[in-house]
Amino acid sequence: MTCSPTWDEIMEKIPDGQTAQDRPDIVARVWQRNFGAELKDLDEGVLGRVHARIYVVEFQKRGLPHALILVILAEEDKPRTRQIIDKMVSAELPDKEKNPQLYETVTTCMIHGPCGAAYPNAVCMKDGRYTKGFPKPLSEVTKGNVARYPVYRRRRRAAGVILINRK
Numbered sequence: 001m002t003c004s005p006t007w008d009e010i011m012e013k014i015p016d017g018q019t020a021q022d023r024p025d026i027v028a029r030v031w032q033r034n035f036g037a038e039l040k041d042l043d044e045g046v047l048g049r050v051h052a053r054i055y056v057v058e059f060q061k062r063g064l065p066h067a068l069i070l071v072i073l074a075e076e077d078k079p080r081t082r083q084i085i086d087k088m089v090s091a092e093l094p095d096k097e098k099n100p101q102l103y104e105t106v107t108t109c110m111i112h113g114p115c116g117a118a119y120p121n122a123v124c125m126k127d128g129r130y131t132k133g134f135p136k137p138l139s140e141v142t143k144g145n146v147a148r149y150p151v152y153r154r155r156r157r158a159a160g161v162i163l164i165n166r167k
Contacts, residue, residue, distance in 0.1 A: 001038050003031045003064040004109060021063060031065045042069070047088065048077025082142040082150070091136065091152040 004010075005020030009030045014020060020027050035057075042050055055069040079085045094102040112134060115122035124132050136154060144150040 001035060001067045001069065002060075002109075003027065003034075003066065005062075005064060007034070009034075024063065027064065035065075035067060038067075038069075042071055047071060047073060049074035051075075078147075080146065082146060082153075085142050085146055085150060086153055089142075089152055091154040093157070 005027070007030060010020055010026060013026045013030075014023055039053075039055075042053060050071055051074045052072040053069060055067050057065050057067045060066050073079075079088055094106055096103040112124070113119075113122075115124050115130070117128075119125070120128050124130060124134070137151065138154050138156050139151050140153065140155055142150050142153045
């Protein structure tokens with residue numbers, strides 16, 4: 001989970017002329033509330049019964065908190081098939097017409113870039129190539145070892161444009 005200085009709860013409380021960086025007290029308060037809600041959802045079984053969980057909170061270069069969370073599900077709730085994983089994980093853009101708010105969130109907060117041929121000096125580039133294993137390949141189905149690191153379903157969209165940051 002990553003804190004965003006553009007969260008409504010932060011923006012509403014920042015006085016005119018100031019930024020989130022000027023008010024770490026507000027950022028911390030909003031972050032703690034949202035992070036607590038995320039942990040509560042996990043504990044209440046949104047992904048299945050939790051056998052154990054551990055997290056670490058780090059601070060990004062801009063001073064914003066970012067949490068890495070490891071969740072160990074009860075044995076009977078661990079996803080074991082591609083179909084279950086596809087219900088839990090999406091590596092595709094939401095439909096802009098059916099869910100405009102989710103589409104807006106994903107396209108503004110979860111797409112890496114800019115990088116690629118137009119930005120060869122980006123931090124994710126070295127000698128004109130991507131260095132972090134992205135972008136992931138398109139795939140009609142989730143495949144590979146579902147208990148380890150599968151290649152998630154990421155289909156080419158039938159209509160519209162697919163956002164890929166490739167050379």
